[in-house]
Amino acid sequence: GFATIDTDRKHRTGLPEVIYASGKTTEQVRLIAERMFNKGIDILATRATPEIYEAVKMVVPDAVYNQLARTIVYKHKEEISGKGYIAVVSAGTSDLPVAEEAVETARFLNNEVVTVYDVGVAGIHRLFNKLDLIRNARVIIVVAGMEGALASVVGGLVDKPVIGVPTSIGYGANFQGLSALLSMLNSCASGVSVVNIDNGFGAACQASLINKL
Amino acid sequence: GFATIDTDRKHRTGLPEVIYASGKTTEQVRLIAERMFNKGIDILATRATPEIYEAVKMVVPDAVYNQLARTIVYKHKEEISGKGYIAVVSAGTSDLPVAEEAVETARFLNNEVVTVYDVGVAGIHRLFNKLDLIRNARVIIVVAGMEGALASVVGGLVDKPVIGVPTSIGYGANFQGLSALLSMLNSCASGVSVVNIDNGFGAACQASLINKL
Amino acid sequence: GFATIDTDRKHRTGLPEVIYASGKTTEQVRLIAERMFNKGIDILATRATPEIYEAVKMVVPDAVYNQLARTIVYKHKEEISGKGYIAVVSAGTSDLPVAEEAVETARFLNNEVVTVYDVGVAGIHRLFNKLDLIRNARVIIVVAGMEGALASVVGGLVDKPVIGVPTSIGYGANFQGLSALLSMLNSCASGVSVVNIDNGFGAACQASLINKL
Amino acid sequence: GFATIDTDRKHRTGLPEVIYASGKTTEQVRLIAERMFNKGIDILATRATPEIYEAVKMVVPDAVYNQLARTIVYKHKEEISGKGYIAVVSAGTSDLPVAEEAVETARFLNNEVVTVYDVGVAGIHRLFNKLDLIRNARVIIVVAGMEGALASVVGGLVDKPVIGVPTSIGYGANFQGLSALLSMLNSCASGVSVVNIDNGFGAACQASLINKL
Amino acid sequence: GFATIDTDRKHRTGLPEVIYASGKTTEQVRLIAERMFNKGIDILATRATPEIYEAVKMVVPDAVYNQLARTIVYKHKEEISGKGYIAVVSAGTSDLPVAEEAVETARFLNNEVVTVYDVGVAGIHRLFNKLDLIRNARVIIVVAGMEGALASVVGGLVDKPVIGVPTSIGYGANFQGLSALLSMLNSCASGVSVVNIDNGFGAACQASLINKL
Amino acid sequence: GFATIDTDRKHRTGLPEVIYASGKTTEQVRLIAERMFNKGIDILATRATPEIYEAVKMVVPDAVYNQLARTIVYKHKEEISGKGYIAVVSAGTSDLPVAEEAVETARFLNNEVVTVYDVGVAGIHRLFNKLDLIRNARVIIVVAGMEGALASVVGGLVDKPVIGVPTSIGYGANFQGLSALLSMLNSCASGVSVVNIDNGFGAACQASLINKL
Amino acid sequence: GFATIDTDRKHRTGLPEVIYASGKTTEQVRLIAERMFNKGIDILATRATPEIYEAVKMVVPDAVYNQLARTIVYKHKEEISGKGYIAVVSAGTSDLPVAEEAVETARFLNNEVVTVYDVGVAGIHRLFNKLDLIRNARVIIVVAGMEGALASVVGGLVDKPVIGVPTSIGYGANFQGLSALLSMLNSCASGVSVVNIDNGFGAACQASLINKL
Amino acid sequence: GFATIDTDRKHRTGLPEVIYASGKTTEQVRLIAERMFNKGIDILATRATPEIYEAVKMVVPDAVYNQLARTIVYKHKEEISGKGYIAVVSAGTSDLPVAEEAVETARFLNNEVVTVYDVGVAGIHRLFNKLDLIRNARVIIVVAGMEGALASVVGGLVDKPVIGVPTSIGYGANFQGLSALLSMLNSCASGVSVVNIDNGFGAACQASLINKL
Numbered sequence A, B, C, D, E, F, G, H: 001g002f003a004t005i006d007t008d009r010k011h012r013t014g015l016p017e018v019i020y021a022s023g024k025t026t027e028q029v030r031l032i033a034e035r036m037f038n039k040g041i042d043i044l045a046t047r048a049t050p051e052i053y054e055a056v057k058m059v060v061p062d063a064v065y066n067q068l069a070r071t072i073v074y075k076h077k078e079e080i081s082g083k084g085y086i087a088v089v090s091a092g093t094s095d096l097p098v099a100e101e102a103v104e105t106a107r108f109l110n111n112e113v114v115t116v117y118d119v120g121v122a123g124i125h126r127l128f129n130k131l132d133l134i135r136n137a138r139v140i141i142v143v144a145g146m147e148g149a150l151a152s153v154v155g156g157l158v159d160k161p162v163i164g165v166p167t168s169i170g171y172g173a174n175f176q177g178l179s180a181l182l183s184m185l186n187s188c189a190s191g192v193s194v195v196n197i198d199n200g201f202g203a204a205c206q207a208s209l210i211n212k213l
Ligand SMILES: Nc1ncnc2c1ncn2[C@@H]1O[C@H](COP(=O)(O)O)[C@@H](O)[C@H]1O
Pocket: B016, B017, B018, B019, B020, B021, B046, B047, B199, B201, B202, C188, C189, C190, G091, G092, G093, G094, G095, G118, G122
């Protein structure tokens, strides 16, 4: 077969194999989803188009689609195993798809999630209004495009691990997210780590591992 | 001769010709300084090494050297012609050479200057403590390296033009100042413009033109 | 809600919150516009497609669309509060969308605007013909793509602040505007600052702040 | 003064202000160290040359220098407050300075540390020999240059958060650490986040925050 | 004519001229295929769209299309002249089009091929399960996107030449395959060479030359 | 009006103003063409889509379209004023659009042109077969994508100025023509200069100036 | 031996082999110079340190060193074979080393040279003062760093071929000459071609070929 | 200890562990060399300074230093196990250090080596003079800087695998070897693979594996 599903991954890494739909044909995603469903594995597909969702629904009728996040989720059973909650903080409305991908993934991985949206540094008082909510999280995901300054500002205000997710929102010298990525990597706040541009999924995976420690 | 001094520049652009010492031999800088001195033109040399200063002092004994800023200054007469003051705000101690280049240049161009140093976003309360001083300036220069977030934060808090100067302070994915440069160019605060990395000189030139409007 | 409108921004920064339509759904833009309209806030949306305009017109019937600039504007009241006029100077016909975005924004912010179009350095006499008009402005926005040389040339001829807007016009080693951006950042004329590639909006914001000093 | 020490930082962020010696004069570092010492703040200086150490020892006689890590440390009292241990895993001998910076920082922040050195993927059995030691850590720092593959391989084998530190070890298309940085950002293992190239300090800061949850 | 077919190439270099369909019009490909067919030259077209295939089938009715690989193949006679087999190893399902281009090319050049798919380092045991099959190949092609770590891991486990093919699979800081390319070029395993991003064709060409030594 | 046609350009620079259609609306191109036609100026439009051609034909019925080159040409009178001929040499079939843009431009500027196509270095004997034709040109334009080696090879074989035109043909580490551009800029043959990626137009302009000396 | 001198090069390409001293040991340069001298070949060494000059003088006592240009020249006989003169135009004093390399090379190749120095666009009247001298040249070399705008401005004012030489003069977003290089490659003036950053040598080679047509 | 020597590597991969001296202290290299010597492992150290050699000679008196290649070699026994010879072909004299690193490594790995130096494409007849010698090799390493065209030209002329080694020789738009690297990756000759910039070592490793098939 074209795919060697890593069924042991959840046990080994605490994170199950997930379908990254981009670059796969609709047919391939459908077949993988079907196989996982039949083996009783929970299903998360990211970067999934509506067309892919339609195909997956054929074989997993109860799968749920989040159009903004472009995720398909199917869980055999709901539960919460994280110890605290994960805060997903985002800078602008345009960053929502990435923030929502993080939210969907974190919930899929059995975490409680709190969202604090549209609090970018151009109007920093909006962030201060929500600071307690953020500070009480066990781990914080900061999603920001353009210059990504929000990650540094949050990192300088809390005593919890901050995971920055640069987004590709912007244009020109943004270079598809490079500006936010470099910003976050060079954060003057020292508790900040970073994942790939637009990688809400990866941030949530690490946040989940942290939240279960 | 090797240099065509643009004696008319001050009249034409409001800014006199200035000696950019980098890439010139000590001999060349000394000769240009001498010629300017003899013509009664005020002298500012930037990026000047101590060795260049020694050579210039031979021909312009009252020239003053700022070692941190690497500037040589000689003015035939002190005066203030700016309408308000220029605030020079910097993020970290390592950004001081660039901030000081801006200060020296702004003063050379007959402006009053106020400095607000070491108020980077890793400890943002330091900035809020000085906010009134910054808000009362006529124009604000923000000097910051690493992720350069300070320019956006200041830009979101004031109603005066902000000129960002990214510095090359940092390492790794800083790429000699690229991270701060891209950050400032992509600022989510909309009143921010940017000059070249480490270009305290250029920022002060524009601030001076604004301060004299 | 997905958006935290920064209603205090105009008071704080002199510039109201503006809708950056790119990366938002039509539905999101419509909702934000509606809310702003109801709160009596003036509306400017940039990077707006005709489709978005149609949606906004449903809720703000008197909104005006500039197809070249891709802006939607609605002001509750017209007035002029800038002290002089802003000159918007552009290099070639292909740079017009960006120049027009600057014009629309500057007018939205209550400034008088004068345009000097298609005067790129390939035929520099065209610029000299308009030099007085440019020199009499209070602040000058120079919009240029390709090698962006126009910013330096203008900067060397006037005693007013020049804000360069590199455009993405060009191809090949233009790298979507990088050539003009780097050019302007490295301008040998010292009163030039720069905003992001294609950011006519940001240039006008800063010009407006300057024009109101 | 030139520096605004952020004395409240430890309380606010769980991490005290630390002296980043690069780009500061020896005199500046000595003065900051002295002031911190007098205020009873623990001292960590990173990127410190032997010459800087000599100067600091004048004012803080018991400060300790790690030549490989280029760190100066002085703590008023030793204690361990992390809940488990932090594993610092490195790929090659040339990566040791960065790994040691992480170790020194993690210990400075009161964590127990275990090191697993020289286990790069060119001889992957070396890693498998130490896998239990790594798996039992509470959080894992992976330090690797060249292609940085080690972060992905470790990330695929453990159920703990992995923080990747790309190093600038390599040459040519390594581009001063870019290859390892991009590798780690694109890791196919999903629990991996990344800090700046050569930023052992930052990785340890986040690891410490995680270890104290 | 617009094309100077290099009919002597097979004799000179062991590899016949091949049609690189990208950037050519359908008409051009059809004409070249026809001419080659009439001269008795075997035909391989890469990067061919279904539309191009339809046109070629008009003039070469027995040409075969591999939709995943985007290749058109027509051989006057089947034979095997390689001495051992070529292993094509790939990391993820999304890398299949490139892997299949390599497979089609290698077979077109008269080699036996064995495929080992979906064994990326996120679940490295999958690779170990197939290690004997890989070790017994005469030459190994490793196809991987994202961080491309698989090439280093395989290179560290076998005593045969490894040719890495970075793919453009990924997003964000992947920069269209740059991350995998730089990874493979900086491999800490010393027997690895690299071809262009997505160049399954070129890898198979070199593997074929090696397999016939 | 939106365009300031530089009617004096031909007299001043030997090259008339030309319409660069990319980034202009069809309407804008049509209007400029009409105005030029009415003033008796010869018309060359580059990067013109078929749709633009249809619009121009409305106002300049005898305008001629070269679909491969994407050029529209209208000359009031044919003549030859170059002293020798210009050789346009290209590497592969995919480079033809750029080569043809050069040919159309050179002819528009009253030069005799000879074409030598599809003689890339993968089969270098094809080049040697045409060497006399190339050597007898007065100036040589070399059009090549991928690694652009052809410019160096030709430059090492002739005693005439060689103008290299890198094309964007290729993929992956070609980076839209960057590889060929850097190649040609670093040519070990010393009589080679370079124009922008895909800039057949510019190469022909300079070749024409040279051919008329 | 380590070097295969291309003694036929002058006959074949009109340009003799030249010693590129950078990256060679002093011993290697001395040996090559000696062999060329003994064969009666004229000697030009570029990028030569004073130390290399001392070594060459041992074997070629009459060799002449230009310290600014870093060239060593020895000609068996002086003569002029170019048809007109080559103008070497430079923007700033810091660009002189590159301009002088062009001058030395052009003279070595038997051309008359006229220099027009320090006429950058920051004071464009300086250029207009010398315009006739420039216009009367047969071919023009424009040497400029920072934003390199001078090449476009000159290109828009003359009807002779212009060869741009970007220099590495500048800092920050200059990226060692990238800004000037991209500027010149994207020149809106159409008769401009470009050579490598700091390549005064190559520009003079092509100018010489043109001047002898 | 700081180093985990991979003693099994030769058996596993056909290539023994080798000391990459760059980024290691002299002391570290000396200790590793001593340990290998004592275990009877053959020693190759690359990127070794003369100072490192002096230290190694203390513990391995018969170690041999190649100053150009910067290699230290010690073999317990000489033998030849490759089936044919490896040709090392280089473009210019400045590329010799990298070519020699390849030669030293290939011989260390028991291969016969033939060198063909200084045959770059600026004088391509030099290559044709040696073509038989190159064609008769079992595998060919092509070392070239600047535009690296030699790899493509050789690749188009032989029916053996070609491994390209781009060198960092050049300046300006060479970007420390990027131009040659991209050139070789985009070679229009299809049997060419590439190793890292200046990686003579890696090329020889793969060539050796091929030569022993
Ligand atoms: N630190 C600086 N950064 C950028 N430009 C500068 C700096 N200092 C001086 N300049 C500019 O460089 C010009 C002198 O260039 P040059 O003709 O090479 O001496 C001055 O007139 C200034 O406009």
